Amino acid sequence: MWFKILVLAAFAIFSAGFACSPQNSEYRGVLIAENDSYEASIYRQNCAICHGKEALGKEVDGQLVPSLRFGDAAKRTDDEIYQQIANGKLPMPSFKGQLTEEEIRRMVVFVRKDLQGRETQD
Ligand code: HEC
Numbered sequence: 597m598w599f600k601i602l603v604l605a606a607f608a609i610f611s612a613g614f615a616c617s618p619q620n621s622e623y624r625g626v627l628i629a630e631n632d633s634y635e636a637s638i639y640r641q642n643c644a645i646c647h648g649k650e651a652l653g654k655e656v657d658g659q660l661v662p663s664l665r666f667g668d669a670a671k672r673t674d675d676e677i678y679q680q681i682a683n684g685k686l687p688m689p690s691f692k693g694q695l696t697e698e699e700i701r702r703m704v705v706f707v708r709k710d711l712q713g714r715e716t717q718d
Pocket of ligand 1: 638639642643644645646647660661662663664667668669670672677680681685686687688689691703707
């Protein structure tokens with residue numbers, strides 16, 4: 597009986613800590629709202645509507661748009677991220693017509709370095 601309570605208490609403390617910690621780690625990368633780089637403004641204008649203001653993912657029309665900071669996005673190579681932005685992948689539109697090649701490249705670096713805290717590869 598006491599053991600059960602102890603386990604429950606330990607679990608409660610553990611999960612409380614767990615619930616708090618993502619908030620800190622979510623912003624391991626830059627805070628987009630406070631970032632005045634060119635890339636952050638491209639993000640706010642073109643990407644935030646689906647991926648969320650801070651790129652943490654969002655539900656759009658009942659569909660879950662992934663975070664660009666965590667999960668699968670953080671496993672993508674530069675080329676895969678480039679292709680995704682340039683060509684899109686339904687339901688994400690292609691940005692070839694809206695962004696120049698240079699801007700798409702800068703967005704790849706923005707996603708990898710500023711949002712995910714990873715180094716870029718060639
Ligand atoms: C209309 C909504 C929409 C907009 C606007 C949009 N995206 Fe997406 N994006 C998506 C969806 C949905 C996916 C997941 C596609 C899939 O399931 O493969 C995605 C996937 C991605 C991925 C791959 C993530 C992964 O998990 O592998 C990257 C990188 C990405 N988007 C970057 C961007 C960038 C940068 C912009 C702005 C230039 C942008 N997206 C704008 C909807 C959008």
